[in-house]
Amino acid sequence: MSEEGNTNPTQPAADEGEAPQPPPADTAEAGGVDAVEGDGGAAAESANAGGEAEAEAEAAPAEGGEETAGTADETSPAAPTEAQDGEKGGSEEPTNLPVSPPADGEGAAAEAGTQEAGEAAAGEGGGEPAAPAEAATAAAEGEGVAGRVADDTEKPAEGAEKEPPAEGGDDRLLQEGVEAEAQNGEANSTAETGGAQVSIDFIILPEGYGQTKRYSPNAKLTEIRKELEAELSIPEGSLFMLNLTGPVEVEGLLETEKSLEDYGLRPHDRAGIELRINYYQEAPLQSYMMPDVLNVQVGVYIAGERDVVRTPRSYFPADEVHKVRTRMAQVIQRHARGAFARSRARRLRKEKADRAAWEEAEKERIQMEGDMRHKREIEKRMHPRTYDDFATLYMELEGWRINETNRIKRSDFPDDVKHAALRELLAKETRLLQTIDRLKLQAHSANRDAKIKRLLESMAKPRVWAQSDGETTTVHTPFTTRAKELMDLYNGLRLPLLTVDERLDVLLHVKWTVKEFDCNLTREIVDLIDREADMLNRGRPENSLRSLRTRVANLFLNFIRTPEFNPEAQRFQKVPRELYMQSAVQPFSTVVFE
Known part of the structure; x- marks a missing residue:
């Protein structure tokens, strides 16, 4: 230049x-x-x-x-x-x-x-x-x-x-x-x-037109947008600036209140901003002049959106239709009959399986009942308890003796041998009778203990009251509570294998219970308890105290059965109390001496 x-x-x-x-x-x-x-x-x-x-x-x-x-x-x-x-x-x-x-x-x-x-x-x-x-x-x-x-x-x-x-x-x-x-x-x-200024590449979307401008870093986006709207001759507020690219990446709509420097742009930087124009402009109505003559055409509009093209198939005669229907009916009948047959077969198989299971269960039940019956028979002969058990033993013993006697008499042995066999049979029968008597004594003792236990449990059992709604209410009365305490003391007297201290504790509780009443029965129980306590302190063996303990237990059982001492025992009296008088249970102030 x-x-x-x-x-x-x-x-x-x-x-x-x-x-x-x-x-x-x-x-x-x-x-x-x-x-x-x-x-x-x-x-x-x-x-x-x-x-x-x-x-x-x-x-x-x-x-x-x-x-x-x-x-x-x-x-x-x-x-x-x-x-x-x-x-x-x-x-x-x-x-x-x-x-x-x-x-x-x-x-x-x-x-x-x-x-x-x-x-x-x-x-x-x-x-x-x-x-x-x-x-x-x-x-x-x-x-x-x-x-x-x-x-x-x-x-x-x-x-x-x-x-x-x-x-x-x-x-x-x-x-x-x-x-x-x-x-x-x-x-x-x-x-x-x-x-120094910032270069901004503006891209108008979706047209894709571009333009590059330079601005000061402290220029605000509001001023830039107004300038661009004025250049593009569009209404104010219809230009949107978004997606800043370049040294700083910002997605979405940009905040126009901020400046370029607020977005992190520095002098000599080059960035890009997308522009979108969104506004509505009403077009002026065109002038229309009504013509002098109107040509009206009348026609029919037929919509074809749902039209379907149908192509005819080959002709199908009535005979063929009848054959097809017959064939289809036969297929349906086959399937239906097959379904009925399968259902009946399933039902028959189920009935057969149920019958087999019932027979198996019945067989097991019969076998179990037979085993239990056999065990009961053996138990009746080993440990008889009732009158029928002992009657069976005596009957079988008698049958055994008759069979053995006949066998000996029908034998071909000499007479002295036969007499010796009969004497041996008699001795064996005697031993069996003694065994039966011993079992009878054991059964009597066990039955007596079981009877006493049932009696005491019945006295201590709480009252059961039925309600109107079908429910039951269990009530413990003072009488049942007293009966339960006496039952516990009696069971403590019958317990074996107790230490000396435990036995003395039980005897002390029984003594305090009977001393509430002063009569011959209570005095006798107190004397026996003191005697047993004295013998325990001396170290006497258990066998020497067996009879004394049995006597104490029996007397305390009489104490429990007396209605004056146990009111709940009144319900278990077979003979009315007014028909007889027991002087042993009367207090000394009421005893009359003749």
């Missing part, structure tokens, strides 16, 4: 980090091409840079229609028609290629040049100058082209005097001061961040 047309004595120098100054008043007042051509040096500089800017614009178009038009006005004032065409064709959204961010001083100069180009374009179009915020946004979006233009242009010499503004109205000067303050604030913010 030649440096001849780059000197402009009237243009101030753009130091690094210093905001650019607003253009002179006479330049701002001039409109269109005249405003740009008023400054000869600036026009020459813009003309030199315009060719290269147009070449770069052809290779990589600007991000938006409005930004491209502004850059074209700045770099090539000799071609205002192309800039105006760019503004009119701003609906197209070409995708910008990524551009490296400029340096700190170059970014400020690029923003100032872009702002001047925007004002010049606005002057050419005959409209009002752009607002400070819009100019700053346009400068941020078009910094790629403006940066390259600023690189090609030479900075003016430092110390150059500013051109005094032309005379104009106060309102015009006030508006220019406001715009200058906005530009200075934007330049200061850019200088604070170092001039």
Whole structure:
């Protein structure tokens, strides 16, 4: 790039980090091409840079229609028609290629040049100058082209005097001061961040259109969304931003209250954001005019959604139908008869199995009853208990004796041998009779003990009362409780194999029980208990105390059977108490001596 047309004595120098100054008043007042051509040096500089800017614009178009038009006005004032065409064709959204961010001083100069180009374009179009915020946004979006233009242009010499503004109205000067303050604030913010920005690749779904823009890291998504909605000419709030990709991955809808820096994006980062447009737009109704003549066509609509194509089969005569029905009926009959036969066979098999099981159980029962009967017969002969048992023993003994006598008499032995055999038979019969008598005594003792046990248990048994609902209630009365205590004492007296201390404890309890009453029976029981205790203390053997213990037990049994001492015994008296008097159980105060 030649440096001849780059000197402009009237243009101030753009130091690094210093905001650019607003253009002179006479330049701002001039409109269109005249405003740009008023400054000869600036026009020459813009003309030199315009060719290269147009070449770069052809290779990589600007991000938006409005930004491209502004850059074209700045770099090539000799071609205002192309800039105006760019503004009119701003609906197209070409995708910008990524551009490296400029340096700190170059970014400020690029923003100032872009702002001047925007004002010049606005002057050419005959409209009002752009607002400070819009100019700053346009400068941020078009910094790629403006940066390259600023690189090609030479900075003016430092110390150059500013051109005094032309005379104009106060309102015009006030508006220019406001715009200058906005530009200075934007330049200061850019200088604070170092001039570095974040590149955002926007993709509109589902169309797939893309566009790349640059923003400050502290820019909020709300402002970015409003800017994009204004560019796309869609209602406010109808653009949704989601799925942030790049250095930071965020899925789902993005929160517009946050800034890019809040999402973790830093200067020089490149990220992607998906855009979705969702709004409803009512189309205006088309005007309709009723014609003078109406042609009405009457027809019938037949829906064919449920139509089914039917293909006829071969003809089937009645004889064949009858044969098929007969064959099918025979098949059904076979299956039915088979089912009936299988059911009857299962029932017969079950009856047979049940009969066999019953016969087996009956056979086992008969065998068990036979074994038990045999055991009872042996038990009756080994340990007879009843009168019938002893009668059977005597009968069998007599039959055995008769058979043995006849056998001896029918034998061919001599008479002396026969007499000896008869004497031996008689001796054996005698021993068997003695054995039977001994078994009778044992049975009598066992039967007596069992009878006494049943009597005492019957006395101690609680009363059972039947209720109206069929349930029974068991009640222990004072009489049954007394009978149970006496039964326990009697069983303790009959216990064998007790130690001396245990026997003395039982005797002491019996003595305290009978001493509640003073009569001949109780005195005799007390004397016998004292005698046994004295003999136990002397160390007498158990065999010598057997008769004494039997006597004590019998006397205490009489004590239990007496209704005066055991009221529950009244129910088991066979003879009424009034018919006889027992002097042994009467107290001494009531005994009458004759």
